[in-house]
Amino acid sequence: MKKLIHSLYILLVVLFAANAQAQPQNKQQQTLSLSGALVNEQGKPLDYATVTLLRAKDSSVVKGTLTSESGTYLFDKLQAGKYIVAATNIGYKKTYSPTVDVNGELAKTMVPAIKMLQSSQSLQTVNVVAAKPLIERKMDRTVMNVENSVLAAGNSALEVLERAPGVSIDKDDNISLKGKQGVTVMINDKLTYMSASQLTTMLKSMDASTIQSIEIITNPSAKYDASGNSGIINIKLKKNKQTGTNGNLSLGVVKGRNWRNNTSLSLNHKQGNLNLFATLSRGDQKRENILNIDRRVDSAQSSTYFKQRTSLLSEVHYNNYRFGADYATSSKNTVGFVINGDYTNEYNNPNKTTTQLGRTPDANDSYQTTLANIKQTYRNFAANVNDKLQLDTNGQELSVDLDYSIFHNGSDARYETNFLLPNGSTQRPPQFILNQTPATITIWTQKADYALPLNKTMKLEAGVKFSSVKTDNDLQAQINSGDVFINDTSRTNHFIYEEKIAAGYLNLNKSFRKTSIQAGLRAERTSSMGDLVTKNQVVDRKYLNFFPSVFINHTLSDKHELGISYSRRIDRPGYDQLNPFRFYLDQYTYEQGNPFLKPQYTNSFELSYTYNKTINVTLGYAKTTDVSTEIILTDTISKATYQTRLNLNTQNSYNININSPYTISKWWTGNVNFNGFYQQYKSADLLGANLNNGKATFILRTTQTFMVAKGWKAEASGYYQSPLSFGIFDIKQQYAVDAGVSHSFYQKKMNVKFAVSDIFNTRRNAVSSHYQSVNLDVHQKNETRLARLTFTYNFGNSKIKMRQHQTGADDEKNRVKSGN
Known part of the structure; x- marks a missing residue:
């Protein structure tokens, strides 16, 4: 026995x-x-x-x-x-x-x-579980270990993500990697199927205490979906790794100008061949955002100056869930399922915008106030079924994933605009507008991956994937006519978008004594159709693309390693970016999609050097064609300024990234990351001129960790971003300092963390554009100085790790718009 x-x-x-x-x-x-x-x-x-x-x-x-x-x-x-x-x-x-x-x-x-001593006798055991550094460099990715970071306490996933090396987030919460937008975000190796705005909403509502690590993959292999011109950010969530029944409880409270709270509970039960797991999280968030826009609109006869002041107050109430099971049917086969979703309500009650109009910058010929009451709902559901079969003991295996996702998003908005003279008297009767914007997005994907070791030094990987997406957006708009509301035909719109992608890939890995080589080729055939039902306008596209990738790593000695990589990628427009609906701030300011937006293509090259497994330097160059870029346009008749996206000709990107962890003493460790890049945008005949814009920019981040006493840990971090250019926009410098402290007790099962972000309240966004007919300056201040107190409790057994699984429905989710 x-x-x-x-x-x-x-x-x-x-x-x-x-x-x-x-x-x-x-x-x-x-x-x-x-x-x-x-x-x-x-x-x-x-x-x-x-x-x-x-x-x-x-x-x-x-x-x-x-x-x-x-x-x-x-x-x-x-x-x-x-x-x-x-x-x-x-x-x-x-x-x-x-x-x-x-x-x-x-x-x-x-x-x-x-x-070995008998168990009846006492023994001073040695703790061999070394704490992972905050930043780790691996062969094909950089890893930020969030799990033990003090600064993760009480933060959202988005707030932690922007501390990752090379990652920046702009005033509209768009995520960039090494200065480039178009990032693909995955969660547990699964694409999120969300648009940029949906994704940031979800990340705002995700408690950072549920994150284990963040992986930065700047040059993905052919195994990954080809979307994302600047690479992949993979957020790894914590998984309970213990036998029996165990779990984690996290409670947090946040205070800025407003109060927030967050709660999450993770449970895991493993017995025999069966493993059950579940995570529930909820929270209430109240955020303030001050937005000031100064602009000039020119017409043939005169110029009009606008001074716009907006106070945004949003309340988000979210409930997220995730549960699933894995069952080992034999020693070689494991089947499982994962179900996750969220139920989120967001209220903006009210957002107030005051716009002053004049013929000179200092004149006030008239002004208007707009009160916007908006309720947005997000009801998202996703299910995955998977099977992983080990075909032999040499490493031959087959894995299959079937995914289904559905997003029900809705928005009910009421806008009340009052038109006034400088003395406060009514210029003309107020205007009332109602918008109902229901949207449904349905996604099906099927994916299979096969791995075959050809010998001890060579391995072949192959796979296929098929995805089908349908989005249905139906904007119903009404405007007041006397005491009743009638249909506003100028804004009512119905847009249906369908997309099918069939993909396959081959990857070959070969290892020599000091060199490893991986070469791959991925093919994707895309068929899409955008149907603007209201205008009876259809945009139909079909195209086949090939995406090669090559990775070479060479070990010069025990302390010196070199790597070189190349990949070609595509960035398809987000579903909301194709939607031609108008989303209003007021009658002079709105956002509109572009159904004619084309995908952009990027060829990326990267050279890396690693010293002593710690200090890493990468040099990169990327060229993107048909660059999808935000742009500001002006309607000279209505004097309205609106934001949309257009395809520019090319973007050349040069970057250098240096990352170095270091140890000053046994109680003081740190990490510094320097990211420098130059983005050059070129486009012929953009608003009547040839665009050639670029600026050298750098981002410096440093984190210091202090083991101040037994069970006590302190952490401080700071960052500085120099001014940068993005398309036709110029963005001013940004900087901030964060700090926190944590204490573990009760045999390290309990932990209390206190952290303050943006201690000196310096983080703000200042954007300007003075190109051709565009003349505007934007100043934005979010609620960034926040104090957080978080309590966590780990309970249950701790012996055997559970199976970790990644599914196949990821790229499409990354392009859906969602809440939070």
Whole structure:
């Protein structure tokens, strides 16, 4: 029985470490070994005890085995590095060896005999789980480990995301990576199927305490969907990794000008081959936003100057859920499902805009006030069914994902505009406008991935995917006529968009002694149709694209690594960007989609250098054609200014990124990230002139972590962004400082965190554009100085990690507009 129990345990260890063992082995790996022995207090050997080899840097499992009858063990075919040996045996305390350095100077490394004490005796155990650094550099991505960061306390996912290396977020919450928009955002390796505005709304409502890490992938391989011209941001959510029943409870309160609160509960139950998991989160958020716009509109006869002052107050009440199960039908096959969704209401009651009009900058010939009462609802649901089959013990496997998502979004708005003279008297009767904007988005995807190791150093990957999307937007607009409301035919609109994408890819990985190469090719055939029902106007497109990618990594020595990569990508317009509806701030200011917007294509090159696995430098160049860019246009007849998107000719992007973690002392560590880039926009005949605009920009971020006392940790971070240019816009500098402190107690099961973001309240957006007929200056101040207090409690057992799974319905979700 004793041997059987140990055999079952080691089987789990081996399965858990399978991914690490599937890596190709070079000559050095096959000659390095580590051996030792286990003994009891009397020095007698312990037979059939479980021995696990761990990486010293993060305690990840490398290999597992059982001791022989003489109490000895052997790990062979190892990579050079630092390891720890963990030993367990029934009736004995779990014991660890000191850190062992397998450095290649000796083919065989001996570990001093490990003495195990019986469980009835006390033992001062060694904690081998090293805290991961905030920023890690891996072969094809940069990882920001959010889980243990003090600054994650009480923050939203969006607020944490903008602290990631190379990530910036503008005044409209558009996400850029190394200065480029068009980022694809994934959650747990799944595309979010949301538009930019939907995505930011969802990220605002997501509690950062549910995030484990954020991965920045600037040059994705052919395995990923080809969308996203600036790369992929993958948000990894925490997963309960324990056997039995366990969970996590998080409670938070936030105070700025207004109060906010957030609560999340995660539960996990694992028994035998079945694993059940669920996460529920809810919150109430109240935000203020001050928006000032000064602009000049020229006509043939005269110029009109506008001074617009808007006070925005929004209340968001969100409820998110996620639950699922995994079941191992055999040792080689696991099936599962995941269901998630959200139920969110957002209120803007009221937003007040005051607009002053004059023939000179200082004149006030008339003015108007607009009160907007808006209620937006988001009812989103997504389901995934998956199956992963290991076809043999050599690493051949097949995985299948089926996804269904549906988004029900709605908006009910009432606008009341009063027209006044400078003395406050009525210029003309007030105007009342009603808008109802129901929208339904339905997404189906099917995806299959296959992996085949051809030999110890070569692996082939292949896959197919099919997605089908339909969006239905029906804007019903009414305007007052006397005491009744009638249909406003100038704004009422019905827009239906359908899109089908069939894709397939091949990836080949080859490892040499010091060099690894990956080459891939992805093909995507797109068929889309936009039907502007109201105007009987159809935009029908069909196109086939190929997306190659190449990655080469070379190890110069133990401390020096080089990498070079190339990929071609596409960025299709978001569904809301194609929607020609008008979304009003007032009658002189609105946003409108463009159904004729084309996809943009990007060719990206990147050269990287890594020193000692820590300091990383990357140089990149990307050229984008048919650049989809925000632009301001003016209707000289109505004197209205509106924002839309157009395709510019080209964008050339040059960037350098330097990231370096460092240790000042055992209680003080830090990280600094420098991102410099130059974006050049070119377009012929844009508003009657040739555009050639660009500016060198840099973003500097630094984070300091202090272990101030036992159980206490403090963290401070700051960032500075120099002025930059984006299309026809010039954006002024930004900077801010954040800080926080946390305390763990009750055997580290409880934690209290206090953090303040934007301590000096310096973060603001200042944007200007003076190009041809466009003359405007925008100043925006969000509620950014916030104090957060968060309490978390971890409960339950903690033994065996659960299966992690990624699904296939991701790219399409990233283009849907949602709430929060």
